Amino acid sequence: MTDTPDRSDEDPDDAIIRATYRALSSHGYADLTMKRIADEYGKSTAAIHYHYDTKDDLLAAFLDFVIGQFKDAVHAVETTDPEERLELLLDQLLVKANDHPDLLIAMLEMRSQAPYNEPFRERFQQNDAYVRYLLETVINQGIDAGVFADADAEHVARVLMTIVDGARARAVVLDQETALSTGRRAAAEYVAATLEHRPEN
């Protein structure tokens, strides 16, 4: 997501999503209003309502956009080597998150609303299932190829996502610059402990 000005030939949906991102960055989720998004969009709230009935509809579309960007980044990972691919996935989840600290804050606010907001909850659940599937697949490929030790790939993927979610939350809640790097190191240690071959005793 770049901060370039909206071009006049840009898709209105894209321009509104980018305006939503800027408004979320400036005001946070709790103080987000259609008026503030419209101000960033440079048009009236009516122009936004023409595309999205409610603020929650727009935010659900915003989540789809963020999740889509993540999927694009993952698809750009071309290596098929299981060890390298797992490392690059963990970098995407725990290192690249540093690039957009204001997005991490807004996402934690939206995540905390999941119990009250079904469209949010569905998107977070689907995205989590998707990322766990990616992790499980690469772990099972490594086990099949003999580069990883035999392990419960489904459980390992869940633990890695627990570390990812914990590190991201701590970066926001505790304002800790080191939270993501601690999480990255923890993920590497957990992978080493569960997936590295150990000498037979």
Place this chain on the structure above:
Amino acid sequence: MTDTPDRSDEDPDDAIIRATYRALSSHGYADLTMKRIADEYGKSTAAIHYHYDTKDDLLAAFLDFVIGQFKDAVHAVETTDPEERLELLLDQLLVKANDHPDLLIAMLEMRSQAPYNEPFRERFQQNDAYVRYLLETVINQGIDAGVFADADAEHVARVLMTIVDGARARAVVLDQETALSTGRRAAAEYVAATLEHRPEN
């Protein structure tokens, strides 16, 4: 925290904190108002404002109460055996949390507001530092006693808290009953990988 009715001889502060808990459980943080807390308290909002100037003052006091309850529970852990003490601390952090799912939801909402709310942020940071100190202390005791392998106790404590925060967030956001038990298993695996003595190769 119990759901017993307020007794007439109860400390007003305690009664208001309990009313806040019930209002948070019913409405969540985002829809919490002084009026709703007063309804639970059975008195006017003025009676609450006599004790707390603002809703945020009251919620900061509520956080102090929740953190105090956790400290009391930790102090009740009497064993000094490092291995057993570490297990019991992790049970407090990851198993007992199951007892109050509505409190987990409200706490995640308040945690997500930490970037905007300094009194919240200070309390979460202080509580995190306190729990990490407890974990580090018991880990260092175990290392000194020779029951744990030599390790970076400060880092291990940070990783365990990353797992705790991740598991609690996932229990709320993804509505996953298994999130806390996955976190407890991950913590045990991480402790085994970093603190158990390994045979020399």
